[in-house]
Amino acid sequence: MATIAPHNSEMKKSFQPDDNQLSLLQRHSLFAAMPDNLVLNFNNAAQKVTRPKGSVLFLQDDPSEWFYLILSGWVKLFRETVDGSEAVLDMLTIGHVFGETAILDGNTHSVSGAVAEEAVMLRFPASMLRQAIAQHHDVALAMLASLSRQRKQQTQEIESLSMQNASQRIGCFMLRLCKLSDIAPYEMTLPYDKSLIAGRLGMQCETFSRALNKLRKETNITVKGAHVTIPDINRLAEYTCSCCSNEFPCKDLH
């Protein structure tokens, strides 16, 4: 899945995990705004960490110590409800930065973060970023641009949760993974467990199964394990996007 450019990745070009670390940072919108010597400082302070599936990186209300840039794997941001259920608030992969917004929020994480598929990450001291934003106007502007993109993505997500039914949300998830350069029928592999996809789309596993069955019947897609075949992408888009303010293909992806 190294070629996925997920919703809020901020790499100027796609990158491979074995790229030179400094050049990686220089191509990320957050670090690219920094003076050269500051990028070098972040590069020197970076620690490469590998964590297995299930590792908890931080919990909601923890003090902010590190923020992370993902080199490979998947990380979920989540919260636990009073009755013990898990609300999956975001799923992040290569090129995503996370944990950085805690520095704007009383230096406390407002969500929990855990590894969903074994992840290699660079981690940086949160205090360095806090200081960089306070001292450098350009870094504050880069952070502002990043938050603005995140805000827009969250607005889209609120719209989707409000307006689309469960089958349409699954269809939307698939459409956003399609590479339009592919030749029909479109083939794709779901990027992580169906139970996580269900959580990410705000539904229980049973709801997900029922909604996926309905989507199959309505749009003729086939799903075998993690493998999805879409014989007619326009039919899927027609079914999925009628309850969305964006027409297919989504403007934020292309």
Added chain:
Amino acid sequence: MATIAPHNSEMKKSFQPDDNQLSLLQRHSLFAAMPDNLVLNFNNAAQKVTRPKGSVLFLQDDPSEWFYLILSGWVKLFRETVDGSEAVLDMLTIGHVFGETAILDGNTHSVSGAVAEEAVMLRFPASMLRQAIAQHHDVALAMLASLSRQRKQQTQEIESLSMQNASQRIGCFMLRLCKLSDIAPYEMTLPYDKSLIAGRLGMQCETFSRALNKLRKETNITVKGAHVTIPDINRLAEYTCSCCSNEFPCKDLH
């Protein structure tokens, strides 16, 4: 409703619409971060506008010309879906600023804005704020703080839409309007039309009616027109907040 302190109001103290305009600005977190002469410039450039219910202020994809501070009334931010339905993305009232984030987003509004209940507003040229952020580090930091609050509120909303059922979302809406200084039974007036509340909570009107009936049975509240009586707030909170990561009362309100 002048005493409501809504979710993302950024006034340092509550205010009345007839307060001195300059002192209003000086107490708002966005303007308070500006040098005095810049606040004066904004004060001089401000235009007081009164718009009746239904007035459209801007449409999604419109170029950004003004941003607004609400002095009285209600404004809804919304999007229209491909099939013509309306997704209500936010409802804003006294003390809220809106339309300001377009300057971070290619100077284009990513949502539409319309008056939901007759509104008196101050409007300011968007270009002034764009320039202030580019020239003054402090203003960029204030905008960053504001976006961070909005991001946190949107995260909470995504959690709520993902995890709470329709009755719980209505209960949550009511609980967030309760002033805890009141003596039981808690009495409140719904702040705007039930159809708008339904839209704001991501449900159809029929779903809203069914969910409200269920909430009545589960928690003994009574609803007559816009008037709500809550005989036992703990019972309502127990029912509503079990599927939320926050316990009652919500930390962001108190």
